[in-house]
Each structure stands twice: as C-alpha cells, then as structure tokens.
Amino acid sequence: MASFVGRRLLYLLPVLLAVSLLTFLIASLLPGDLAYTILGDQATPEKLAALRAQMGLDLPIWQRYGVWLWDVLHGDLGRSFRTGETVLSAVLDRLPVSIELMILAEVIGLLIGIPLAILCAVKSGSAIDRFLTGLAFGNLSLPSFMMAILLIYLFAVQLNWLPATGWVPFSEDPVGNLRSFVLPALTLAFAEWPALMRILRSDMIATLQEDYIAMAKAKGLRPARILFVHALKPSSLTLVTVTGINIGRLIGGALIVETIFALPGIGRLLVGAIYARDFIILQGVVLFVAAGFVIVNFIVDMLYAVLDPRIRHGRA
Amino acid sequence: MTSTLRLRLLGVAFALATASGLGAAPAVAQKQGGALTVGLELDIPGFDPLKVGVYDTAANIAASLLLETLVKLDDNGKPKPSLALSWSSSEDFRTWTFKLRPDVKFHDGTPFNAQAVAWNFARQKDPKNNCRCAFYIANLLSVEPKDDLTVVYTLKDPAVNFPALLTRPDQNSSVHSPTAVQAKGDDYNRNPVGTGPFMLKSWTAGDRMVVERNPNYWDKGKPHLDRVVLRPLPDSQSRFASLKAGETDLVWADEFEADNILRARKDATLQVLSYAGSGAAVNAINTKVPPLDDVRVRRALVMAIDRKKMSQALTSGIARPASNPYGDGSWVKCKDDGALPEDPKKAAELIKEYGKPVSFKMLFTATPRGRANGQVLQEFWKQIGANMEIEQIDQASFPPRAFQRKFDITGWRIVDFPDPDVQMYANFHTGSPVALANYSNPELDKLLERARVTPDEAKRTEDYCAISRIINQEAIWFWTFQNTYYAIAKAKVKGVPKLFGGVIDVSNAWLE
Numbered sequence: 001m002a003s004f005v006g007r008r009l010l011y012l013l014p015v016l017l018a019v020s021l022l023t024f025l026i027a028s029l030l031p032g033d034l035a036y037t038i039l040g041d042q043a044t045p046e047k048l049a050a051l052r053a054q055m056g057l058d059l060p061i062w063q064r065y066g067v068w069l070w071d072v073l074h075g076d077l078g079r080s081f082r083t084g085e086t087v088l089s090a091v092l093d094r095l096p097v098s099i100e101l102m103i104l105a106e107v108i109g110l111l112i113g114i115p116l117a118i119l120c121a122v123k124s125g126s127a128i129d130r131f132l133t134g135l136a137f138g139n140l141s142l143p144s145f146m147m148a149i150l151l152i153y154l155f156a157v158q159l160n161w162l163p164a165t166g167w168v169p170f171s172e173d174p175v176g177n178l179r180s181f182v183l184p185a186l187t188l189a190f191a192e193w194p195a196l197m198r199i200l201r202s203d204m205i206a207t208l209q210e211d212y213i214a215m216a217k218a219k220g221l222r223p224a225r226i227l228f229v230h231a232l233k234p235s236s237l238t239l240v241t242v243t244g245i246n247i248g249r250l251i252g253g254a255l256i257v258e259t260i261f262a263l264p265g266i267g268r269l270l271v272g273a274i275y276a277r278d279f280i281i282l283q284g285v286v287l288f289v290a291a292g293f294v295i296v297n298f299i300v301d302m303l304y305a306v307l308d309p310r311i312r313h314g315r316a
Numbered sequence: 317m318t319s320t321l322r323l324r325l326l327g328v329a330f331a332l333a334t335a336s337g338l339g340a341a342p343a344v345a346q347k348q349g350g351a352l353t354v355g356l357e358l359d360i361p362g363f364d365p366l367k368v369g370v371y372d373t374a375a376n377i378a379a380s381l382l383l384e385t386l387v388k389l390d391d392n393g394k395p396k397p398s399l400a401l402s403w404s405s406s407e408d409f410r411t412w413t414f415k416l417r418p419d420v421k422f423h424d425g426t427p428f429n430a431q432a433v434a435w436n437f438a439r440q441k442d443p444k445n446n447c448r449c450a451f452y453i454a455n456l457l458s459v460e461p462k463d464d465l466t467v468v469y470t471l472k473d474p475a476v477n478f479p480a481l482l483t484r485p486d487q488n489s490s491v492h493s494p495t496a497v498q499a500k501g502d503d504y505n506r507n508p509v510g511t512g513p514f515m516l517k518s519w520t521a522g523d524r525m526v527v528e529r530n531p532n533y534w535d536k537g538k539p540h541l542d543r544v545v546l547r548p549l550p551d552s553q554s555r556f557a558s559l560k561a562g563e564t565d566l567v568w569a570d571e572f573e574a575d576n577i578l579r580a581r582k583d584a585t586l587q588v589l590s591y592a593g594s595g596a597a598v599n600a601i602n603t604k605v606p607p608l609d610d611v612r613v614r615r616a617l618v619m620a621i622d623r624k625k626m627s628q629a630l631t632s633g634i635a636r637p638a639s640n641p642y643g644d645g646s647w648v649k650c651k652d653d654g655a656l657p658e659d660p661k662k663a664a665e666l667i668k669e670y671g672k673p674v675s676f677k678m679l680f681t682a683t684p685r686g687r688a689n690g691q692v693l694q695e696f697w698k699q700i701g702a703n704m705e706i707e708q709i710d711q712a713s714f715p716p717r718a719f720q721r722k723f724d725i726t727g728w729r730i731v732d733f734p735d736p737d738v739q740m741y742a743n744f745h746t747g748s749p750v751a752l753a754n755y756s757n758p759e760l761d762k763l764l765e766r767a768r769v770t771p772d773e774a775k776r777t778e779d780y781c782a783i784s785r786i787i788n789q790e791a792i793w794f795w796t797f798q799n800t801y802y803a804i805a806k807a808k809v810k811g812v813p814k815l816f817g818g819v820i821d822v823s824n825a826w827l828e
Contacts, residue, residue, distance in 0.1 A: 036715070036716055047446065051446065079502070081367075082361050082362070082367065082368060082369075083361050083362045083367065083368070083505060083506065083521075084362065084364070084367050084502045084503070084505040084506065085506070085521070090521070093520075093521060094521075094522060148554070149553050149554070149557075152553075152554055152557045153557065156557055156558075156561040156563075157557050157560045157561050160561060160562070163558075163561070163563055164554055164557040164558045164560075164561045164563060165355075165547075165549050165554050165555070165557070165558045165563060166523070166524075166547065166558070166563060167523055169520075259550050259551055260551040260553075260554050261554060262523075262547065262548065262549045262550065262551070262554065262558075263523075264520060264521065264522030264523035265522075268359075268522050268550070269522065271550075272359055272522075275711075276361070277710075
C-alpha cells in the first residue's frame with residue numbers, strides 16, 4: 001500500500017507543474033495589458049515602459065514563469081495590485097466557504113442520489129424506475145441559475161424561511177451558518193444527484209445479476225444486507241470516480257451560485273478578479289483550484305484501492 | 317359631515333402647532349438609532365488612491381460614510397460647506413482659498429488641518445507614486461497650507477465653479493488621515509481612517525463591511541443611525557429578493573433591471589429613489605476615417621436613431637432619451653440645443669446622396685448589454701442603408717483604443733458632475749487626449765475657453781448651448797440616454813439625499 005501511495009504521489013508532481021505552467025500561460029495570453037490596467041488613463045508610452053520594466057513584464061515569458069514559480073515555491077503568490085491583499089490571504093479567507101459549500105452540495109447530492117438509485121435498481125423497469133429516471137433527466141436540464149432564483153423566490157421571499165443571500169461565519173453562529181448554506185447547496189445538489197443516481201443505478205443493476213448475489217439470496221441473507229453490503233460496495237467504483245471528477249463541475253457551479261447567493265467564496269473572488277483584470281489574484285486562484293482538483297482525484301485513486309483490492313495489489 | 321369635522325380638527329391642530337411653535341420645525345422628527353443594511357452591486361476594492369486608482373460606485377458609497385470632502389452639494393446641486401467652512405477665489409479663478417472647519421479630528425485622533433489636506437494632494441500628485449488618480453487632478457498645480465486652517469489651491473486652467481468639483485466622495489477629494497496612511501502602509505487600503513460620521517468596525521472581503529457611529533463627529537447629533545452594513549450582492553435578482561425578504565433595507569439598482577424598478581414602484585412597502593442626473597451615455601465618431609469624415613453620413617447615422625424605441629427595447633422604456641450632453645440634472649438648460657430630428661427617411665436620403673457604400677465598425681463592451689446595445693443600433697442603421705459591424709472588446713481595452721483613435725465609432729460616457737466644464741473641455745477642445753472625434757474647430761475651442769472663465773451662470777449657459785449646437789449639427793458625438801441613477805429602499809428609510817453621480821449617501825439617513 002505504501003509503495004502504491006508513493007508512486008501516486010510521484011505522478012502528482014509533474015501534473016501540478018503542468019497545471020502551474022498552463023495557469024501562467026493562460027493568464028499571460030489573456031487580452032489586456034497589466035501595465036495598462038494599473039496606469040489606466042495616465043498610460044503614456046514612457047510610463048508604460050517604466051512600469052513594465054519594474055514589474056518584469058518586459059522579460060520573455062519563460063523567464064517570467066521561472067520567477068513566478070520560484071516565488072510560488074517560496075510561498076509567495078504575490079499581492080493584488082488593486083486591493084493590496086496577498087493572494088494567499090485572499091484565497092485562504094474564502095476557501096473555507098467554498099469547501100463547505102461543495103461538501104454540503106456533494107453530500108446532499110449523494111443523499112438524494114444513492115437511495116433513489118438503489119430503489120430504481122431493485123425495481124428496475126417498473127413505473128417508479130421510469131418516473132425517477134425521467135425526473136432526473138428533467139432536473140438535469142434545468143440550469144442552476146434558474147433553480148437558484150426559484151429557490152430564493154419560494155423559500156426566502158414567499159415563505160421567509162431561509163436567507164436569500166449572505167453568509168455567517170460558523171464560529172459566530174453555527175445554525176445561521178448552515179441556514180445560509182441550505183439554498184446554495186441545494187441548488188448545486190440538484191445539478192449533482194441526477195448524474196450520480198443514473199450511474200449508480202446502471203452499475204447496481206449489473207451487479208445484482210452477478211452469481212454471488214444469487215448465491216447470497218440462496219443462502220437466505222436479508223435483502224437489505226445483500227443490497228447495502230454485497231451489492232453497493234462493488235457497484236460504487238464509477239460513482240466514486242464521478243464524485244471526484246464532479247469537484248471540477250462543482251467549482252464551475254460555485255462561480256454562478258456564489259455570485260447569486262452572494263457567498264464570499266473563491267468562485268466570487270475569481271469572477272471579481274476577471275472583471276477587474278486582477279491577473280495576480282486570477283493566477284493564484286486558478287492554481288489553487290487546479291491543485292485542489294488534482295489532490296481530490298488523488299484521494300479518489302486511493303479510495304479505489306480501498307474499494308477494490310485488485311487495484312491495491314496491482315493485478316487489475 | 318365627515319369632511320367638515322376633518323376640517324375643524326385640522327384647524328385645531330394647526331392652531332395648536334403654531335401656538336407651540338411646531339410650525340417652524342421639520343414635518344417629521346428624525347429618529348435616532350437603528351441599523352441600515354445596504355446592498356451594493358460590487359465588492360469594495362479599498363480606499364487607498366494609490367492602490368485602487370479610481371473609486372467605483374461601491375467605493376464612493378462607502379467613502380461617503382467614512383471619509384469626507386471639503387465641500388458637499390446641497391439638494392439644488394450647489395456647493396455647501398463640509399470640512400471647509402467658506403471659500404473665495406482670485407479674479408482669474410486660478411487661485412482658490414478655503415477656510416477649514418476647526419476642531420475636527422480623524423477617527424484615529426489626528427487633527428484635521430490644512431497640512432493634512434496638502435499632504436493628501438501631494439501623495440496623489442507625486443510622480444514616483446504612479447497613481448492613476450493623478451490624471452483627475454492634472455489641472456491642480458499645488459495645494460499649500462497658508463496657516464493651520466487655510467488651504468490654497470492653485471490651478472493651471474481657471475475653473476469658476478471649482479468648489480463644486482471637490483464634492484464627489486472619490487479618490488481625489490476624500491481626505492484621509494496622514495498618520496494612518498503612513499502607519500498602516502500596504503494595509504491602509506482596507507483600514508481607512510477619515511473624519512466621517514461613521515468609523516470602520518469590521519470588513520469581511522466579499523461579504524460585508526460594518527461601520528459604526530463616530531461618537532466624536534463634529535456635527536453634533538449626527539449621524540442618526542448607529543450602524544450601517546454594506547454588502548456586495550452582485551446578482552440583480554437576488555439583490556432585489558434580499559430587499560423583499562428583509563435582509564437589506566436599501567439596494568443599488570440601475571435601469572437595466574427595469575423589471576425590479578417597475579415592480580418596486582407598485583409595492584407600498586418599497587420606495588424607488590431616482591435621480592435624473594447631468595451627462596449622458598454618449599458615442600464618439602472618428603471624423604478622420606471614411607465614410608465618417610463626411611458630415612452627411614454622420615448626420616444620417618444620428619437621425620436614424622429612434623431613442624424611444626431603443627429605450628423600450630433595452631430598458632422597458634425607463635431610460636430617458638438625450639439630445640445634448642448636459643441632461644435634465646444640469647443647470648445648463650437650452651432653448652435650442654441644435655439636436656437633429658429623428659428622421660430615418662431624411663437619413664436614408666443623405667446616405668444615398670453620399671453615393672458610396674457606408675460600412676464601419678463600432679466598439680462595445682464585451683457584455684450582454686454591449687451586444688444588445690449594438691444590435692439595436694445596427695438595426696436602425698441597416699434600415700437607412702448603413703452597415704455597422706459590432707466589435708466587442710473588454711473594458712480594459714477601451715482606453716488604449718480610444719487614446720490611439722483606433723476606432724470608427726466608440727461608446728463613452730459623460731458622468732453626472734456638478735459642472736460641465738471638466739468633461740466638455742476634455743472631450744471637445746482641440747488637442748485633448750480624449751477629444752475622441754479627432755475634430756478641431758476654432759469656434760468650438762473659443763466657446764469652451766470662455767465658458768470656463770465666465771462667472772455669470774446665464775452667460776455660461778448660452779456658451780454651453782452654442783457648444784451643443786455645434787456638436788449636434790456637425791454630428792461628431794451623439795447621445796443616446798441621459799444618466800439616471802436608482803436605489804430601491806424600504807419605505808421606512810428616510811433622509812437619503814439626491815443620488816449625485818450615482819452615489820447613495822446614507823450618512824444622514826434615519827429609519828422611521
């Protein structure tokens with residue numbers, strides 16, 4: 001197991017390096033000139049040249065990447081030229097909000113998706129199966145910004161049960177904190193559960209036709225035990241993969257959901273940085289997100305090994 | 317019977333009121349205490365002019381609570397004392413002397429005085445600091461303290477209405493505590509210290525800024541509120557929903573969310589605060605590139621635009637058509653502003669008369685609004701036989717394209733400002749970097765030069781109307797809509813002054 005983790009960790013390094021290079025290239029190739037953005041209306045050719053030299057913008061791109069990477073490796077991601085915040089503190093201040101949102105969304109998605117998938121798999125082909133698969137499909141085609149507005153209208157404006165916007169720190173008011181996450185997490189979860197359910201449903205249907213399930217039934221094991229112990233674990237490999245990959249989708253969804261619900265997360269930070277041409281923040285956030293994505297998928301790879309001993313022992 | 321009874325009761329009430337001297341008091345007593353939550357569109361980037369360069373509306377609104385300016389505008393748009401008590405000018409309007417209010421202290425205890433004002437100016441002007449904000453004080457040569465409470469501004473070009481130019485709570489006119497700026501360095505941007513009625517309590521980036529009553533405020537008895545909370549709520553629908561759900565008391569709005577404004581107008585629990593400002597959404601035509609170098613083509617393009625229809629299409633009809641650069645909010649009122657008639661038939665004839673194909677590009681922001689704007693204009697011009705291609709570029713690319721005149725037609729804006737001189741001179745005088753039309757006319761130059769040194773408002777108005785006539789007749793710029801600024805509030809929110817320049821100043825507000 002240790003050597004397996006070690007090998008995986010080694011793969012992680014080139015991936016993160018490639019991600020950082022891509023991030024840097026994308027930020028550099030975006031239209032708009034950082035020196036122009038900073039100087040604005042006062043951008044005379046002399047001042048532009050002076051500022052570019054001062055910020056190292058006149059160096060070739062490879063050299064700039066080298067300098068940037070060196071600084072990043074020393075923990076210095078730079079400072080926003082607009083607000084004076086360091087990238088590290090800007091990201092770390094907002095990261096907990098986004099992580100909480102994504103975890104809650106994924107948990108709610110799984111809580112809806114898994115039971116429904118099992119139900120559909122057991123009753124495969126029945127009216128209820130067809131109804132739920134249809135519902136999942138309909139739900140998938142409803143965009144999340146639409147869902148967000150509908151939820152706000154119903155639960156905040158009409159019923160006044162939950163806040164429409166905003167956020168309270170968990171340390172100040174745990175209940176208020178959870179209340180402020182209900183609608184945004186539901187919005188994201190509504191986009192999540194259909195995919196999770198459909199994947200688990202088809203895997204589960206296949207598993208339920210395996211010989212060992214028939215064997216278990218013949219042994220007279222209780223159906224619940226068969227379903228949850230014997231069938232669910234081997235059926236959830238794809239589900240785990242998708243859950244991992246979904247983190248990427250959730251980050252994309254967070255851009256929209258954090259904006260609509262005015263949550264101070266990294267999605268909002270990213271959108272704000274793009275609008276303000278704050279390249280330094282932009283680069284930093286993308287690097288964090290990409291690294292997070294890579295690490296989550298690394299954890300997913302580890303989970304495979306737990307779920308399926310064949311992977312652990314390299315015999316798959 | 318009921319009506320006579322009511323009349324009699326009214327009479328009694330009136331007699332009582334006059335007898336007890338209440339007749340002279342304001343109709344409603346201003347209630348003390350309470351908190352007000354304001355929903356803004358944008359995150360507040362900060363307050364250090366060297367960092368943020370130019371304040372956006374969110375920063376302006378926050379600055380109006382924390383920081384102060386020497387002069388404020390009264391409800392008629394005229395200068396009134398704030399940190400300065402009085403002012404006077406030299407005969408040529410190039411030297412202005414301000415007498416400052418005594419016994420005012422910044423929130424950190426630093427005394428407010430002439431040296432502090434001069435220090436703020438010098439910091440922004442210092443070429444070493446490379447501040448974007450310096451562009452806006454290019455006309456100020458120096459700001460010198462004469463004594464502790466007298467400060468002298470020396471201008472390069474004269475300005476008859478100079479005090480009015482110091483009223484906006486912006487990056488240049490807001491006065492910061494010199495000690496705090498120096499002590500906090502990089503962190504000052506997010507820890508502003510001014511003389512304002514409120515002091516910064518806490519600020520969670522992206523979530524909320526909380527400001528609390530300044531107990532040592534120089535204007536005794538003010539502010540009325542104990543606390544104001546500013547929250548960035550970027551999505552217009554959820555911003556309005558937060559107001560309906562009671563999470564905010566007042567929200568920023570603009571005419572592109574006309575549906576919310578129209579709904580709020582019908583809602584008895586809400587009020588719509590709107591201010592018809594000066595200035596307009598404008599467009600500059602590059603008169604040096606064919607086919608736009610021909611005045612017939614330019615006139616045709618302007619005459620083809622049906623502003624009412626355009627307002628309907630883009631803003632459900634609430635945007636107000638503009639026929640000159642001054643607008644209803646300006647003191648410049650013209651009997652004849654020289655506006656060309658909206659006449660697509662005549663426009664089509666002019667294009668035919670020109671004889672060659674009319675094709676050009678126009679710059680718009682890379683936003684859905686920019687595209688919608690472009691499509692409407694494109695349609696009007698197609699109908700008279702002119703072909704416009706929409707080019708969308710991002711906001712940051714506008715200034716370089718404009719300064720280098722790399723455009724055929726470009727959108728621009730004349731913002732609400734207490735005096736027309738600054739923007740009119742910059743936009744139309746020969747040789748100015750933002751005289752975008754590439755147009756030079758000695759008569760226009762002469763009028764612009766004279767208007768800035770004429771103290772008599774009636775005479776200035778005549779000059780500005782003559783200027784408008786030249787621009788309209790030569791069709792070098794055209795205007796689509798006047799600037800209108802909006803806020804939507806709970807009905808209980810009182811005491812918000814006119815939204816000058818789109819700034820919602822709640823420093824003097826109270827809750828009924």
